[in-house]
Amino acid sequence: MGAPDAIAAAAPGERSRAAAVPRCARRGAVAAVLLALLAAATHLVAPAEAAVQRVRIGSTTYLAHGKVRLTGATSASVKKVWVEARRSGRWLRITATTPVKRKKFSLTIARRASAQRVRVASGNARSPARTIRALESDACGVRPFKPNGTTWRCTLAENFDGTTLDRTLWKPQTNFATGDALRAACYIDSPDVISVSGGRLRLSVREAEGLGLQLCTALLPSPITRYVAGMVSTYHRFTQQYGRFEARMKSPVVGVPGFQESFWLWPGDRVPTAVKWPAAGEIDVVETYSVHPDLAIPFLHYTANDNGGPVPGLNTAYCHAPRGEFHRYTLVWRPRTIEVYVDGRLCLRNTSADAAFQKPYILLFTQALGTAENAFRGGARLPVTMEVDYVRAWQ
Template identity: 25%
Template sequence: MTRLRLLPWLAALCTLACDPAANRSIKPDVPNTPGQPGPEWQLVWQDEFDGPAGTPPSPERWVHDVGGHGWGNEQLEFDTDRPENASLDGTGNLVITARKESYSGRNYTSARINTSGRFEQTYGRFEARIQQPVGRGIWPAFWMLGANVGEVGWPECGEIDIMEYRGQLPAITRGSLHGPGYSGGNNLGSEFVVSGGKLNEDFHVYAVEWEPNRIRWLLDGKAFFETTPARLPAGARWVFDKPHFIILNVAVGGNYLGPPDSTTVFPQQMKVDYVRVYTRAP
């Protein structure tokens, strides 16, 4: 799916809209150096983001979503395909940078990249090792959309939010599921509160394990939420049985967390050490 096909539905997409107070669970400290997945998982796709500093993310793996229309969430940034907003740092990380600057009628810039048309998969373990930005109004996310979104629209296509995070609440991450009859503020999801630390202070591994009729969310190898078709609202349909593609982005502002204020320091960066995808070993 090309960028030109993506943009019309993205302009109207109400993605990542959550109820911040719903389903919050407080857990003990989570180690940030988990072991590798067990032998039941077989690696099938990865990007380790190795390369010279300033190199853009691989065009063989990633497509840029370019635009500044709010993405259905009243976001304030213009997402570009410039290396100033998304590039490798030369030490094995992808860096997505939100900047305060005037650009194409917006007061902020950032980046949003996806694997549509490059890589899509049904079921498996999807994980990324990420160090979060921080500050009011900063909204990074690692998520997936059904590859048929261009044909059936959102939320019919399904959306799996592996991680979203509000910069003003740096000890909380959220995992969510959006589909027909359970989207936006009525999604199925849960928050994970880390005690004794903040997610911007170090790298952490965010993952889902997606199986037929079951999706499980993990932070640093510790499961904190799981859902199945049995948890859907009455009459709602489970649409998570077809390929999804991966998205990484950093939004500025939006209806999930509000705008930046005078305390927000720019630029802010989300650093991604890797993205890896596994299937169940035969």
């Protein structure tokens, strides 16, 4: 019985040491687990880091029509890329995603009027930024592109700055009249009907208040009228054969028939010809009529009988351009084709290559009284005024 008692007496201490061993083991086990978790985390992070590795632009190639191609390489884990541009102090995405093939990419973006900073991105990866050159510009602004990818060259840029008409470029018309036998207006050289201010040319039709009745020889045999109008041209100041011509202008809202506004070209008389109008030619880039308040109507006059009158799709067209708003009217004139655009949309295309269109022309703007169905019979508050924001020409 003694031995068992001795054992029993020693049991509490032995139990304490026995309990101590598992606690040490537990600490070691916890440490091992923490180390294992740390190692696992290290292995988990590595692939994520690999996914946001390098994107690099290798080359920048300037293409036709204002495009730029960016090519480069990525790390193996990058599957798609896009382009970001610096705008107003922030990086903004400007293209859709493009797949990366064999760690290579190719992206195309458009140049802008000013230089821009761009970079290629994927996930958290960003390439070093590149500067993309601005589009070519001159006195007319950014140079428009021709179909072959080259650019037009500015030959005339008139923004109507200042407060008076530039008479080195423009000549007021004074020897014609507008309207019909019942209501006609005499073209005069006066600030009452021709003025420049606020960056715009203004041409008006008005009653000759304070000017008295007008003796207008163009109205013979009835040369007296109480209406006056404004018209300017580049007669003996600027002519051009072929090229691109554009004006931004607004026709007035009047609510009744009687008014016509025009941006047009007329053959210069410095090239002698025995041919008479209409065979001699006339290019009406746009005519607007208050009787048709939503239409812009180009008209090409040529051939001895003027093609028998208007032939939509051949010498005229009817395109949407509401009065009271500024619209861009563009003529693209080549040896074999004439195209007219309204706000960038093709309105008329002529491929006659007629002899009438193979010589230099002058530019004209007219605020007129109408004729026929668009004749003025009253009902509008005068003056009625068209506005021209700019006119430009290129070759």
